[in-house]
Amino acid sequence: MVSFPKSRRVILATLKELQVPALTDCWEGNGKPPSIIIAMRLLPQHRRSLHSPKLSDEENLQLYGKCNNPNGHGHNYTVEISAYGKIHPVTGMVVNLTDLKKYIEEAIMQPLDHKNIDKDVPFFKETVSTMENMALFIWKGLEQLLPGILYEVKVHETENNVVVYRGE
Numbered sequence: 001m002v003s004f005p006k007s008r009r010v011i012l013a014t015l016k017e018l019q020v021p022a023l024t025d026c027w028e029g030n031g032k033p034p035s036i037i038i039a040m041r042l043l044p045q046h047r048r049s050l051h052s053p054k055l056s057d058e059e060n061l062q063l064y065g066k067c068n069n070p071n072g073h074g075h076n077y078t079v080e081i082s083a084y085g086k087i088h089p090v091t092g093m094v095v096n097l098t099d100l101k102k103y104i105e106e107a108i109m110q111p112l113d114h115k116n117i118d119k120d121v122p123f124f125k126e127t128v129s130t131m132e133n134m135a136l137f138i139w140k141g142l143e144q145l146l147p148g149i150l151y152e153v154k155v156h157e158t159e160n161n162v163v164v165y166r167g168e
Helices: 057-068 097-112 122-126 131-143
Strands: 035-042 045-048 073-076 078-086 150-156 162-165
Touching (some): 078 097, 078 131, 097 131, 122 131, 131 162
Antiparallel strands (some): 035 078, 045 073, 078 150, 150 162
């Protein structure tokens, strides 16, 4: 078993000195890095009202029901972000979780958490704030931060209502 020094300055160059087996030694026979899906869950909260400017008030009420309340209603969402890629042979990661947390804060939590998204988020001033559009908004916010590895955005409105978007 490898024991790391108490110093917080362990860098990749010291891994060899610590006699840590190469990550490729753990990969099955072919020496190729496996593909992995890594996911992170977060819980943004916000207020919204479902209302399409392309429909009459009656049509909006009929389509969206109680979610069409002009005063809005609150939600505690669960959002899951998944990245997919090869394990890097040096770092052993698909994506650094510290970076992923930073990207989630920037692309999701800052614009959405504890906001009236229909009024506070420019995208939703022109777009109905459905779960589908929320997943699209989150994807667009993350795709430049996670180029080539963003795999899936799941938005859970309730235990039974879930939207999955994979960039198609």
